Amino acid sequence: MRHLQLPLSLLAGSLSINAATVTSTTSAPTIDGADIAMYTITDTDFGTSRLNGDRSARGQTFTTGSNSTGYLLSSFTLQSAETFTPNGFQDGEYQLRVGTLSGSTFTAIADETTPLDTGFAYTDTHYITFSFDTSVLLAANTLYAIDVNKLDGQGFQSYRNTDDSSYTGGTAYSGSNTGSSTSDTVNTHGHDRVFHVDLAAAPIPEPSSLWLSAFAALSLMLRRRR
Structure with a gap:
């Protein structure tokens, strides 16, 4: 197992600058808890998607x-x-985004750009995982979109797609913008990426937290009335 670390970041529910990590492993992440994943490939030559500075983000929607x-x-x-x-082609800025969709319009709720230097290497069929430093809070029963974008120069990541249609909660997509962006118009596809989204049920807030939230909301209403 080869572990590769570089600064990526996301804060729950807002744009952030916290550092996260990227790892490359030979085995797929375990599907447990509330995880969502698609690993099944019927046609091994179905197709791939590549990241380059002159191409838009590549991602997956999920519910x-x-x-x-x-x-x-x-x-x-x-x-x-x-x-x-490693040969230098992969050097440059990369952007990781997660956001909501309204029709075909993507709006980021968490976004981070990170440099990547010579030294990152991996093998065909390895799984590349982008792990957030601080987990992102997502709402229930909501369609989200998550993607990776190479912002400049040549890229190097080529990601595998799947022709299996058993996952009905989302689809692979490509953005329409090139370069750094927290908004975009996405173009959905008739297939999925081979992907894994690591999710856990959010804990129930402590009673003290609920009282503080209620007090803050009441204070805001009183100020507006004034």
Whole structure:
């Protein structure tokens, strides 16, 4: 198992600058708890998607479950579709985004750009996981979109897609913008990425937290009336 670390970041529910990590592993992440994943490939030559500075973000939509307190999103995994030896092409800025969709319009709720330097390597079929430093809070019964974007220069990641249609809660998509962006118009596809989204049910707030939230809401209403 090869672990590769570089600064990515996301804060729950807002744009952030916290540092996260990227790891490359030979085995797919375990599906447990509230995780969502698609690993099944019927046609091994179905197709791949590549990241380059002159191409838009590549991602996957998914739908959260019905847990009343929502979910905490910890990481996003894609499967490599090539063997890569460092040669400098991968250097530059990368953007990781998670957001909501209104029609075909993507709006980021958490976004981070990170530099990547020579030294990152992986093998065909490895799983590349982007892990958030602080989990992102997601609402229940909501369609979300998560993607990775190469902001400049040549890229190197080639991700595997799947022709299996058993996952009905989302689809693979590509953005329409190139370069850093927290908003976009996405173009959905008739297939999925090979992906894993690490989710856990959000805990029930402590009573003290509920009282503080209620007090803050009441204070805001009183100020508005004045």
